[in-house]
Amino acid sequence: MTPEFAILGHPNEGKSSVLSTLAEDDSVRVSPTPGETTECRTFPVVIDGREVVRFTDTPGFQNPARVLSELRKRGEQNSDPLQSFRQFAATVPELHDDCELLSPVERGAGIIYVVDGSRPVRNVDRAEMEILRLTGKPRMAVINCKEDDNTYLDDWKVEFRKNFNANRVFNAHRATYAERILLLEALKAIDQDWQPVLSRVVDAFKKDWKERNATSSDAIYQLISEALTLTVRQSTDTRQGGEAIQQKLFAAYKKQLAEKEHHCHQKIRSLFKHNIFNYDLPPHSIVHADLFSQQTWQLMGLTRKQLILAGGLGGAALGAGLEVATLGHALGLFTAMGGVAGALGALIGGEKLTSRINLPGVSLGGEQLQIGPAKSIELLFVLLNRALLYYRHTINWAHGRRDYPANNEVAPSGGEHLGFTSNWSTAKIKICHDFFKVLQKSRITASAAENENFRTLILQCLEEISEYAG
Structure with a gap:
C-alpha cells in the first residue's frame, strides 16, 4: 500500500508550498490569494517507475468552529464521525471546502498540518488542531517559517505537543535536500505501524538522490x-x-x-x-x-x-x-x-x-x-x-x-x-x-x-x- 499524506491547514499558510517542496513537483499551484485551492489534488512521488508516496493538497479550513461542533456531536453517536460528517456536509454548501479537505483523511491518509510560524496562535487554530486530533489519524505539525521571525515559535510548539505525534520547523521556500529528508525521517515517528513503509520511502528518496x-x-x-x-x-x-x-x-x-x-x-x-x-x-x-x-x-x-x-x-x-x-x-x-x-x-x-x-x-x-x-x-x-x-x-x-x-x-x-x-x-x-x-x-x-x-x-x-x- 502506498502511504498518503494530506497537507492541511488554514488558507494561505503555505500548504501548497510545503507539498510542492516535499514532492519535488513545481506544478503545484502556489498562490498568495487565500481560498485558491477548492478541491483536493494528489501528487504522487514516482521513483524508478514505482509510486513510493503521495501527497494530497487540500482546501484550507473555512468553518473550523462549526466543523468541530459537528464532529464532537457525531463522535458521541457514531463509530466513524468523519463519514457521518461527510454525509451531513454534502448538503451544506458553505461546508464544501471543510468536507473536501477531510476526504483524504477519511480514506486513511496521514496528516501534515501546516501553520505560519510568523504569527501568534489563535482560537481558530486550536479548533483546527482539535478537529485533527479527533480524527484519530497519525499526524505531524509543520511550522512553515516564511520569515526569520521566531517570536511565536515556542507558543506553537506548546500547542502542538497537545495534539500531534510530532512537529517540525520547516521553511518550504528554503528547504535543502537534507532538510527534506529530515522531515520525511520525522514522519516515521507519527505512528509505529507506519515506520516500516516510511523507512522504505526514505531509503528510496536517498537512493534516487544518489543516482x-x-x-x-x-x-x-x-x-x-x-x-x-x-x-x-x-x-x-x-x-x-x-x-x-x-x-x-x-x-x-x-x-x-x-x-x-x-x-x-x-x-x-x-x-x-x-x-x-x-x-x-x-x-x-x-x-x-x-x-x-x-x-x-x-x-x-x-x-x-x-x-x-x-x-x-x-x-x-x-x-x-x-x-x-x-x-x-x-x-x-x-x-x-x-x-x-x-x-x-x-x-x-x-x-x-x-x-x-x-x-x-x-x-x-x-x-x-x-x-x-x-x-x-x-x-x-x-x-x-x-x-x-x-x-x-x-x-x-x-x-x-x-x-x-x-x-x-x-x-x-x-x-x-x-x-x-x-x-x-x-x-x-x-x-x-x-x-x-x-x-x-x-x-x-x-x-x-x-x-x-x-x-x-x-x-x-x-x-x-x-x-x-x-
Whole structure:
C-alpha cells in the first residue's frame, strides 16, 4: 500500500508550498490569494517507475468552529464521525471546502498540518488542531517559517505537543535536500505501524538522490572533457586581416563552449525536477558572466597559491607564447590580466604556424588557423566551479518557491574567490592535473585511472554540497 499524506491547514499558510517542496513537483499551484485551492489534488512521488508516496493538497479550513461542533456531536453517536460528517456536509454548501479537505483523511491518509510560524496562535487554530486530533489519524505539525521571525515559535510548539505525534520547523521556500529528508525521517515517528513503509520511502528518496548525483557528475565530466578537447579551425583568407580571422574564430569557439555548458546545466536542472517554472540564477550571478571574462577567471579559476602548485606539477600549462600576444592584441581582451592572460592565451594553437603568421591587421595567406584544444588547466577549474555553483543553486531551490531575492549571491568586491575548489588540497589538485595531462595527450578521453579518479572527485563534491550547502 502506498502511504498518503494530506497537507492541511488554514488558507494561505503555505500548504501548497510545503507539498510542492516535499514532492519535488513545481506544478503545484502556489498562490498568495487565500481560498485558491477548492478541491483536493494528489501528487504522487514516482521513483524508478514505482509510486513510493503521495501527497494530497487540500482546501484550507473555512468553518473550523462549526466543523468541530459537528464532529464532537457525531463522535458521541457514531463509530466513524468523519463519514457521518461527510454525509451531513454534502448538503451544506458553505461546508464544501471543510468536507473536501477531510476526504483524504477519511480514506486513511496521514496528516501534515501546516501553520505560519510568523504569527501568534489563535482560537481558530486550536479548533483546527482539535478537529485533527479527533480524527484519530497519525499526524505531524509543520511550522512553515516564511520569515526569520521566531517570536511565536515556542507558543506553537506548546500547542502542538497537545495534539500531534510530532512537529517540525520547516521553511518550504528554503528547504535543502537534507532538510527534506529530515522531515520525511520525522514522519516515521507519527505512528509505529507506519515506520516500516516510511523507512522504505526514505531509503528510496536517498537512493534516487544518489543516482541523480551520479548522473550529474557524468554530465559535468562530459562537459569538461568535451570543452578541454574542443578544437575549432578556419582556413585563412588573404582578403581578411589576422585580427578579423581571430575574432571570428574565437567567437565560434566561445559559442560552442557556451552551448556545451548550457546543455550540462539544463540536464542538471531537469534531473532535479525543475521542469515548469524557469528557475534560473539571479542576473548578477557569476554563472551568467562571460566564460572568458576577467571576473570569471579571477573568481572561478585557481587561486594564486594553486597556480603555483599546478605549475610545479608540470604538464598542465598555464600558458605563454606567441598565441597569447596575438590573441590579446587582436581582441583587446585579457591584456592586463597577468597570469590569467597566459592561461587564456594558451587555449590558442595553430597548424603550420610559421613566420607567415603576421601581426593583427596584416593579411594571412594559405594557412589554417586553429583554436584549441585547451592548453591551460585553468579552464577545467572555471568550468567545474561554475557547474558546481549551478548544481548548488538548483538542488537548494525549493520547488515551492516562486521568487528570487535580488540581494542573493552578489559577487564580492575585492577579488574574493567564489570557487568550490579554492580550498582544495594538493591531492585533489593533482587528480585534476593528472586527468588534464592524460586528456591532452589523447585528446579523446583519459585513461581508466585518471578518468575514474576525476569522476569520483566530482561526485564527492556533489554529495558534500547536497549534504551541507544551504
